[in-house]
Amino acid sequence: MSENASIETLGGIFRDNQIFALMSHVRPDGDAIGSQLGLGLALEAMGKTVHYWNDDGLPENLEFLPHSEKIARPPHEAPVVDVAIALDTATKVRLGENNLRAASRASLWVNIDHHISNPRYGDVNYVDATSPATGQIIYEIIKSLDMPLPEGSRDAIYVAVSTDTGSFQYDSTTSRTYRLAADLLDRGLAVGDINAKIYDSYPYRRIELMRTLLNTLQLSADGRVAHWDMLDATRISLGLKPEDSEGLIDLIRAIRGVQVAVFFEELPDGKIRVSMRSKDRSTNVCEIATLFGGGGHALAAGIRMAGPLEAAKEKVLAAIATAI
Numbered sequence: 001m002s003e004n005a006s007i008e009t010l011g012g013i014f015r016d017n018q019i020f021a022l023m024s025h026v027r028p029d030g031d032a033i034g035s036q037l038g039l040g041l042a043l044e045a046m047g048k049t050v051h052y053w054n055d056d057g058l059p060e061n062l063e064f065l066p067h068s069e070k071i072a073r074p075p076h077e078a079p080v081v082d083v084a085i086a087l088d089t090a091t092k093v094r095l096g097e098n099n100l101r102a103a104s105r106a107s108l109w110v111n112i113d114h115h116i117s118n119p120r121y122g123d124v125n126y127v128d129a130t131s132p133a134t135g136q137i138i139y140e141i142i143k144s145l146d147m148p149l150p151e152g153s154r155d156a157i158y159v160a161v162s163t164d165t166g167s168f169q170y171d172s173t174t175s176r177t178y179r180l181a182a183d184l185l186d187r188g189l190a191v192g193d194i195n196a197k198i199y200d201s202y203p204y205r206r207i208e209l210m211r212t213l214l215n216t217l218q219l220s221a222d223g224r225v226a227h228w229d230m231l232d233a234t235r236i237s238l239g240l241k242p243e244d245s246e247g248l249i250d251l252i253r254a255i256r257g258v259q260v261a262v263f264f265e266e267l268p269d270g271k272i273r274v275s276m277r278s279k280d281r282s283t284n285v286c287e288i289a290t291l292f293g294g295g296g297h298a299l300a301a302g303i304r305m306a307g308p309l310e311a312a313k314e315k316v317l318a319a320i321a322t323a324i
């Protein structure tokens with residue numbers, strides 16, 4: 001089934017089932033965790049039983065979110081689950097193998113996402129690539145179905161949308177996004193406090209990482225591609241966590257004249273994680289990512305590909321040069 005389900009269909013699924021497993025992608029970001037808590041706490045307020053699973057668990061930078069302790073690594077044995085819901089996850093494999101095993105007894109799979117590359121792997125799909133964040137889709141579903149919106153959901157949805165829009169700055173931000181934010185403030189969201197927890201409480205090691213990355217910064221001869229890279233040895237020496245590099249790419253994306261920014265990261269398993277940002281709709285980084293089995297959005301996309309680092313860099317930079 002590849003057509004989008006109606007919101008009413010989702011409402012029927014929420015109403016007619018009791019046990020839900022909400023999951024999001026590996027290396028979860030604010031939109032992944034925020035969407036899980038945003039929808040899950042609303043379902044709990046309706047009397048439902050909700051599991052919140054992520055293969056990598058809860059990142060330290062999101063521990064401030066109310067009820068975030070509910071986010072757990074999936075159990076080894078698959079419990080009884082009526083409905084599995086994948087959130088903010090562009091492909092089913094990005095849920096991770098432990099999630100897939102834990103949710104294997106679910107009779108229905110729902111896929112709620114905003115990645116244009118999403119192949120609609122659910123039994124029921126709700127994919128809106130015009131939405132800047134899965135959190136905004138969750139908000140619209142909750143509002144349309146007149147579901148409860150507890151304080152925990154309110155804060156989680158704000159974090160989801162703020163982090164995926166670069167603090168309400170990216171091109172994907174719409175007037176609906178600002179109306180969502182206004183409504184959450186009307187509902188009592190402490191905006192200064194929550195922004196300080198997201199953006200003013202980085203660990204020192206993140207700034208040390210920035211120093212290391214800056215030493216690897218390179219700009220293409222025409223000034224249109226900026227890239228930097230990180231060796232796995234840096235992760236070890238600085239004691240980095242996966243979330244420590246999140247958003248740093250915006251620093252080189254912001255260089256005047258740069259059209260595409262790229263971050264190459266050597267992973268512990270020897271694979272290379274590539275993170276790309278475009279500033280210009282004429283260069284679609286999702287299409288470039290798709291060439292290497294990755295995906296994402298037109299202006300922000302990622303890849304996990306074979307190493308070594310230098311070989312991956314060469315291939316991806318060549319594909320970008322061709323695309324530009």
Ligand code: AMP
Pocket residue numbers: 025088090091094115274275276293294295296297300301302303304
């Ligand atoms: P990142 O650069 O990791 O912040 O990712 C940018 C966007 O691309 C996010 O929306 C990700 O969910 C998506 N993305 C990242 N890596 C992949 C991948 N390997 N496959 C599909 N989508 C990805």
Ligand code: MN
Pocket residue numbers: 025028029031032088
């Ligand atoms: Mn995400």
Ligand code: MN
Pocket residue numbers: 031032088114132133134164
């Ligand atoms: Mn997202």
